[in-house]
Amino acid sequence: MIRAIYPGSFDPVTYGHLDIIIRGAALVDELIVGVLNNNAKTPLFSAEERVRMLEEVTGNLSNVKIIPFEGLLIDFAEKMDAVMVIRGLRAITDFENELKMAQTNHKLSPKVETAFLTTSLEYAYLSSTVVKEVAYFGGDISQFVPENVKCKIQEKIIKKESVHQ
Ligand code: ADP
DSSP, X not given: OOEEEEEEOOTTOOHHHHHHHHHHHTTSSEEEEEEEOOTTSOOSSOHHHHHHHHHHHHTTOTTXXXXXXXXXXXXXXXXXXXXXXXXXXXXXXXXXXXXXXXXXXXXXXXXXXXXXXXXXXXXXXXXXXXXHHHHHTTOOOTTTXXXXXXXXXXXXXXXXXXXXX
């Protein structure tokens, strides 16, 4: 039984993430999408909101589970009994950081391997940050995120604007 973890912030989940989830889930018995709850970052969505959106968009994938976590990825992997970490690689800019992280994690726990899936070409440019920027300025984000996520971003932005007025 191969259980893998696909960790990230998913603030919010995009079609780029979903592509990695679908392709990753096809390679392993169980894929756990680990939603990082990092107090040092100020996400647009709470961990609970990010988990819920991911659950909504992966409901049709029977071997995918969404679980929030805090702290070291390797501790989470060990707790979940996972032997593999899956990460997506978009461009050369992702590479340096990902390499450092994978090697550090391997030092911390040699049992856990990191596997990289290269992004599908149509999502190579896509990031949660870009999606949020486009949405803030009123741009159409339908091609970047699923419909439920689009609605949640728009609600959040309207709420933020009303607080700042
Ligand atoms: P982090 O906070 O770790 O950067 P993200 O939520 O931005 O988390 O991304 C989680 C993972 O998904 C990372 O491995 C990242 O490289 C990958 N990823 C993000 N966007 C895309 C995309 N458009 N195509 C493929 N992989 C992606």
